């Protein structure tokens with residue numbers, strides 16, 4: 001039997017002004033010293049406008065709702081109809097006036113809705129895990145570029161560097177003679193052979209090589225910048241080459257001869273190498289056939305061509321950009337915390353010249369990062385993506401140790417310094433450090449998350465409050481995110497938003513599309529900062545997982561008055577170091593693809609700032625269907641679109657009658673499309689071999705109109721994008 005879906009569309013408007021909501025609860029222990037009173041919350045859009053719509057919440061009595069529009073009656077079929085309403089407000093001028101005056105928007109769950117609301121659900125996220133940054137998004141090709149990964153004590157392990165030549169020709173060790181104060185370890189290479197004499201070097205010389213992160217991707221015609229620091233008491237003759245993994249294929253090479261006087265002190269050498277071939281499993285070689293001792297330190301190979309010229313791997317950053325991210329949460333995740341505090345991410349150790357960054361071993365995901373992708377670069381990436389940064393800070397808590405609240409002040413000061421680094425004037429102490437890195441303008445840091453998944457820890461609440469008060473005292477406009485879930489009970493401390501993390505089975509996540517229907521509308525907003533289907537339903541990125549996530553996201557979208565942001569997690573995985581499954585974007589040195597979960601996010605990239613219309617589905621047994629609808633304006637063609645998203649989480653084909661009421665204008669069938677994500681098998685995944693196996697497929701929609709009979713595939717997410725005749729639409733508003 002066909003399912004009937006009636007959709008009513010209402011162009012809505014933003015009221016002229018709005019009132020910010022205070023997210024802070026009034027628990028006595030949650031107050032700050034010299035507390036001036038209510039902390040106002042501004043968590044509107046990326047350009048930080050005030051919250052435009054204080055909603056008439058779900059507790060609004062039906063009588064009031066009906067008073068606003070007597071023609072609306074409660075719909076007993078709430079479980080199964082799709083409706084959009086705001087049109088009646090537009091047609092009836094008195095209601096328009098009232099709507100404007102009262103700034104009322106309701107989103108009632110008891111069967112009728114009065115008007116549309118602005119959907120402010122924003123997406124994106126980044127965390128260092130799975131070599132997402134080091135050996136991933138950050139385009140540096142050398143791994144362990146300063147020889148620090150083996151630890152500060154020498155001799156040390158130089159992995160993944162290796163020696164070219166046997167021990168009769170060469171000996172390599174580390175010592176602490178570097179010119180870089182914060183990372184003293186350098187590599188000492190003693191060469192016993194020579195171009196002639198008793199021990200003649202092999203024809204290609206001896207030396208060291210670095211394979212990067214599971215092979216460097218070197219491409220024909222592309223240029224790579226090689227930097228190294230060298231010291232020797234004798235003259236040197238060094239070959240710098242990019243070669244195949246066995247060294248036999250030379251892709252690019254140059255030679256540098258320097259007199260002893262030129263290298264007797266540490267000397268920086270720079271080369272531009274243009275590759276004559278392509279090999280995705282290449283390595284950097286530093287070789288010589290001259291007897292003597294050479295020290296090397298801080299060796300880098302970067303492609304010249306990076307995302308916006310700021311050092312990010314272009315294809316990966318572009319995949320991120322394609323999602324139109326509105327915020328960037330960084331640097332983790334558990335990466336922020338560390339198993340132990342001594343191994344946690346410290347922002348100050350990641351700024352300044354790359355040669356001076358000590359790097360650190362992330363003991364949660366068990367790998368070394370040179371921290372070329374540091375605090376500054378994260379802020380830069382957010383800016384380049386047009387996203388606002390959300391800095392997750394360590395609040396003195398790791399997985400295994402905690403700083404007592406009485407001792408937390410230095411940690412608080414460290415974070416205040418970090419905020420000053422991001423947004424202080426170029427004349428301030430830390431703002432000048434940012435300016436020295438080439439960014440005199442402040443970054444727009446307006447969100448700070450205090451910790452990651454630390455709510456239950458002994459000193460969390462105490463530490464949280466110290467950070468909260470100190471940050472708010474200096475930067476009252478910064479939105480503070482708590483780790484404590486306030487969705488089912490009120491937080492006992494102040495916050496502008498709270499984290500909500502969910503990793504679960506597909507069925508469970510799908511059913512959570514109603515999770516926030518009954519969440520309080522008056523407290524802090526929800527930040528679903530990590531969500532994903534995990535476990536056997538997900539594999540390494542299945543269609544099943546993606547569909548459940550789509551259903552969940554529709555639920556978030558429909559609750560976007562209280563859920564402000566949502567991010568799938570983790571975003572990236574280097575296939576050579578899968579620490580966490582599944583992930584949105586899978587890559588190796590030269591390939592990348594999106595998992596179905598990545599493609600689901602594309603269905604929501606127009607949601608931020610769009611107008612959300614109330615939706616219900618009329619159907620029997622519609623538990624496997626969820627839907628939402630937004631209108632949004634394309635910046636490409638300036639056209640207005642109505643986007644109706646429907647997730648079918650069941651095995652039946654659904655014949656659906658969509659009826660859009662309230663349209664003030666015609667639907668252009670030309671330009672209207674239907675996009676479907678599905679596959680023949682629920683557990684289908686994409687792979688390097690079949691990167692496009694599960695991908696959204698877009699087709700034209702010749703029967704686009706206010707009334708449409710459509711067929712929804714089993715286990716699918718479908719988007720009907722109706723092009724609206726813009727002029728008429730606008731004049732009606």
Ligand code: AHR
Nearest residue numbers: 333334335452569570580
């Ligand atoms: O996303 C993987 C991990 O899951 C994150 O690092 C952590 O925040 C969460 O537990």
